[in-house]
Amino acid sequence: MDTIVLVGCIAGTLTTLSFVPQVMRSWKLRETKDLSLAMLLLFAIGVLLWTVYGIWIGSLPIIAANIITFALILFLLWMKYRFH
Amino acid sequence: MDTIVLVGCIAGTLTTLSFVPQVMRSWKLRETKDLSLAMLLLFAIGVLLWTVYGIWIGSLPIIAANIITFALILFLLWMKYRFH
Incomplete structure (x- = not known):
């Protein structure tokens, strides 16, 4: 694999995976008050x-x-609505 | 400007600007409890x-x-530390 594609893959993995602990935290706390709705929508x-x-x-x-991140953001949006 | 570069610019503007309302919300609420530290670090x-x-x-x-997003994430990390 190209080094450049590898760097892109690691970058994508990190920015995508970063939403997993956020989803887990929101799910665990059952609270999303500190999360900005505008942020989630724009993102x-x-x-x-x-x-x-x-x-x-x-x-x-x-x-x-970006496809995986989109799915995670959708889940956060659902929790933002659900745990309001 | 190339249409493709334009789409990239709009995409970048949105995912970057999305952190502005988050920064404003965290600053206003003086609270970042619902934000995942792991999310901010990985991001x-x-x-x-x-x-x-x-x-x-x-x-x-x-x-x-990504350079602008990095600066906004740094500010969120600082608030996460400061408003703990």
């Missing part, structure tokens, strides 16, 4: 556009990372 | 690597977005 639209960008330039790490 | 390292990736493939939107 969700942003990662969708990053996915489009990734498909366009043919970057697998960008595509994969 | 900070991740965006640093995305910056390296962006420099490598010569993508201006990736470079710019």
Whole structure:
């Protein structure tokens, strides 16, 4: 694998995985008061556009990372609504 | 400007700007309990690597977005520490 693709993959893995402890914390605390709704919404639209960008330039790490991040953000949005 | 670069710029603007309402909320509430420290740390390292990736493939939107995001995450980390 290209070193550059590897760096992209590690970067994507980190920024994507970072939402896993956030999802776990929100689920455990059953509280999302300190999370900004605007942040979650803007981020969700942003990662969708990053996915489009990734498909366009043919970057697998960008595509994969953003699709998974989108799913995690959707779950956070659901908890933000549910645990309000 | 290339349409593809434009999409990347909008994506980068959204995922970057998304942290502004989070910073404002944390600053206003003086509380960051619901924010996951692991999330912030992983995200900070991740965006640093995305910056390296962006420099490598010569993508201006990736470079710019991730440098600004890194600064905002640093501020959130400081608040997480300060308002503990």
